[in-house]
Amino acid sequence: MGGIFGRRRAGVRYVGLLFLQDTALDASRSLHRFANPGQFLRLSGRLLPYVATASIALSVIGLTWGLFFAPSDWQQGDAVRIIYIHVPSAWLASGGYVGLALCSLFSLVWRHPLADLAAVEIGPVGAGCTALCLATGSLWGKPMWGTWWVWDARLTSMLVLLFLYLGHIALIRAFDNPERGYRAAAILALVGAVDLPVIKFSVEWWNTLHQPASLKFTGAPTMYVGMLAPLLLSILGFTLGFAALVMARLRAAVMERRIRGLLMARAREAA
């Protein structure tokens, strides 16, 4: 009996492994099908106007609601309205880095032809969001804490994230051969991903001046719904704006790569 059950368990394990292998292969094939630069240009050309328009509309509604119609905080007064910029930019700083790390993984493991370009284009937009998050945090901190900056765990880990973005941008441009630059930057991006859980849990692991998270994936939000609604609209608008910017930059990068290829082919023909 034991032998039969043992063989059956081994069979189930083998089928499970085959299923995983097939799924990974399917995912890889789908990714590479989407990675066709011409197909990407056609698809993104169709999507971009809708994503950009939705982003502008949602951001304008969310920010106007937050600035003029949302209630002020009983302790912080109107300074709390900075949250409608600060939280979306913080979300995109971390979310953008997740995107950067995933693109780096696809580039290193599957040699996805668009992943390295996507990582290059996410970097500056993510760095901008991180800088905006730190700047708006300072503008919020000065009237509330009485100081522009403290070496608090949340603020410091966010500053480290900005340096990771800047390091990624610099490393790509540090090599004569772009492929080597992409590879080195991809490794930095993957190693730097360790900063993300530190940012997320810094307010729980250490006694920080920064307040705990108001929005959680698990559990109810700790905000009044009149403040939560414009915040969610701003987050959605900013996220679509981030996607539109990266898409537009990636389109330009794909065309620039094609231009370089054409110029090199012409130079070879002329030689």
Added chain:
Amino acid sequence: MSHLTYIMAAYALAVFMGIAYAVDAWRRAGRARRRLAELDPRAGQRDQA
């Protein structure tokens, strides 16, 4: 409205950054599209289709 200077500075910074990034991406894509159309007119038409 209390702390108006700080609030306005934060909103102005966000709007300025958004516009700066969007204008940069738009100009870069336009430049690349024009250059690509010069070098390979058929490729440009194919990608628009």
